[in-house]
Amino acid sequence: MADIEIDTADLERRMEGAMVALKNEFASLRTGRASASILDPVLVDAYGSNMPLNQCGTVNVPEPRMITVTVWDKGLVGAVEKAIRNSGIGINPVVDGMVLRLPIPELNEERRAELAKVAGQYGENAKVAVRNVRKDGMDQVKKGKADGMSEDDQKFWSDEIQSLTDAAIKKVDDAIEHKQQEIMQV
Template identity: 70%
Template sequence: MSEFEIDMDALEKRMDGALNSLRNEFASLRTGRASASMLDPVTVDAYGSSMPINQLGTITVPEPRMVLVNVWDKSMVNAVDKAIRNSGLGINPQMDGTILRLPIPELNEERRRDLAKVAGQYAEHARVAVRNVRRDGMDQLKKAKAAGMGEDDEKLWHEEVQELTDAVIKKIDAALNSKQDEIMQV
């Protein structure tokens, strides 16, 4: 090997970060089953800033089609209710004191197709992020070649970066297929 090294660990860590981000986005997609993580992207204007719901109350899933949010501060119940209604999740909370009940309706076929498309968009964003990391790795290679790296070493590193990219994109596609199957399941 030469004295020129490409930091594959850093590239792999960044690509895995894109994959983990995708998995978090998939967890927030509603599939007809209740999940506490479906409220993760919802933020509430509280105490002069934007806060996630889990910092304002306890989120529980007592049954497959129900999510409960027990808001700790009674003055924040209306703000949490408004944030959930405006989130685009298609859920209408029912207030019971400081507890918000979120009944999860059955998904119709059209909504399932829409959610599958959204999952596809999330996956495409992850693929773009991985390709951007790949481009950064290729830029490192160009700089190393300009600094005197041999063609054989460059080709070796190029193949290694490409193999890593292909492997992560394959994982993204597998996660997408799995999520779309879960969404379309009746």
């Protein structure tokens, strides 16, 4: 009988990757407090290509309800303003020379509920990613069965993969709950 090993470290790393992606998606959600990461998805049409906003200027958070963007090139101020307005984040910049001020408005209850629902959808996507990694691991166990893995080893690896999956899903659930509480906090 062959002694077949399943690479659980790789599976765990991939499940952790889903968690990292979820945290990046959560960072772009507005919670009523200013955060420079709100502007991460904004792309500016600069120099003939789309560039991330942070490559066109300096993003600062001087106050809890204000973000400032100091544009490095005077010719890009209009493009940066347009990119922020068209990004769908719901913030209207105020231009002051080469500085754009972005006041973060209070979130009303309806918008908070909407954002909490979006956070839940992001979490579900992360859970699907974790389950796909679990499926890959279980496929490795099935392949091991075909290669002569003992039933005890199959059970051991199946349980090991399931416990990794359960732990990853719990982390995702905790992150969703935390983000939704943060969004709903007035």
